[in-house]
Amino acid sequence: MTDLDPQIQTPTRLRLMTMLTAVSEVEFAALRDGLAVSDSVLSKHVTALNAGGYVRSRKGVHRGRRTTWVALTSHGRRALRDHVAALREIIAVVPPQ
Amino acid sequence: MCLDSQRELPGRVADAEARRTSLADQVVVPRLFFVSIGAAVAFQIATTAVGLAGAGRAPIWLLASGLVLFVAVSAAQLARFRQLNGVWLGGLLSRVVGGTATAASVSYAGALGGATWAAFVGAWWLVPVAAIAGGAAYALSGQRWMRRYRADPAAHSRGESAAWLLVLAILALTFLVLLVAQR
Numbered sequence: 001m002t003d004l005d006p007q008i009q010t011p012t013r014l015r016l017m018t019m020l021t022a023v024s025e026v027e028f029a030a031l032r033d034g035l036a037v038s039d040s041v042l043s044k045h046v047t048a049l050n051a052g053g054y055v056r057s058r059k060g061v062h063r064g065r066r067t068t069w070v071a072l073t074s075h076g077r078r079a080l081r082d083h084v085a086a087l088r089e090i091i092a093v094v095p096p097q
Numbered sequence: 098m099c100l101d102s103q104r105e106l107p108g109r110v111a112d113a114e115a116r117r118t119s120l121a122d123q124v125v126v127p128r129l130f131f132v133s134i135g136a137a138v139a140f141q142i143a144t145t146a147v148g149l150a151g152a153g154r155a156p157i158w159l160l161a162s163g164l165v166l167f168v169a170v171s172a173a174q175l176a177r178f179r180q181l182n183g184v185w186l187g188g189l190l191s192r193v194v195g196g197t198a199t200a201a202s203v204s205y206a207g208a209l210g211g212a213t214w215a216a217f218v219g220a221w222w223l224v225p226v227a228a229i230a231g232g233a234a235y236a237l238s239g240q241r242w243m244r245r246y247r248a249d250p251a252a253h254s255r256g257e258s259a260a261w262l263l264v265l266a267i268l269a270l271t272f273l274v275l276l277v278a279q280r
Binding site: 011014015017018019021022023024025026027029030034035062063069084087088090091094 | 103104106107109110112113114116117118119120121123124179180182183184185186187188250251254255256
């Protein structure tokens with residue numbers, strides 16, 4: 001059985017990384033709105049995932065203002081795939097309530 | 098992980114996937130995106146066919162004008178897409194604009210070949226017909242990709258790598274230069 005990745009354990013990080021699979025790159029505010037979290041919460045998660053090599057972020061411009069663009073790395077994509085596979089294995093053996 | 102937490106897992110995965118679907122559903126293309134790309138491709142096919150068949154009498158700018166217009170329209174539309182959505186899709190660049198989707202590349206090659214042949218044999222009326230057909234097929238292929246993307250965003254969001262696209266662009270330009278040199 002594949003191990004769960006502790007970096008993607010929290011629901012917000014799982015949502016964040018899953019959303020990133022839908023795009024090549026996304027602007028900070030679009031990601032924040034999609035996750036329905038505050039700037040500071042998203043910033044904290046992006047910083048942690050960036051440090052782990054799961055995502056990469058770069059400064060850029062969007063609609064004339066400075067912003068951050070976030071993308072999933074190859075390592076992050078593999079980690080998410082393995083993590084979700086591990087989750088599905090657990091789900092498959094959990095007895096119904 | 099305790100049993101209660103484990104029972105929450107299906108909901109967590111479903112929620113994450115729902116947000117991904119929601120993000121993909123919110124992605125919209127700018128107005129006239131596919132029409133403008135298709136029209137630029139049609140113009141490029143026509144100018145290339147006429148430029149090649151015109152041999153030494155056709156000015157080189159005629160050949161270049163189609164390419165320049167296509168690049169300009171594509172760049173403007175992709176910039177509008179990025180500004181409108183706050184996202185970037187590699188698949189849109191390579192599959193839709195770059196025409197690496199099978200339907201787009203096959204129809205483009207067929208239309209360019211047909212238009213060039215028509216120009217060489219003097220069937221000038223057939224040149225715009227082939228060019229428009231090629232442009233329309235290119236645009237329809239783009240719309241098809243968009244539907245596929247919305248159905249499975251994770252599978253279609255990324256296109257070919259930038260290095261591979263560069264190789265394709267260099268090969269296409271080399272092919273065109275060789276054709277021009279044969280004039």
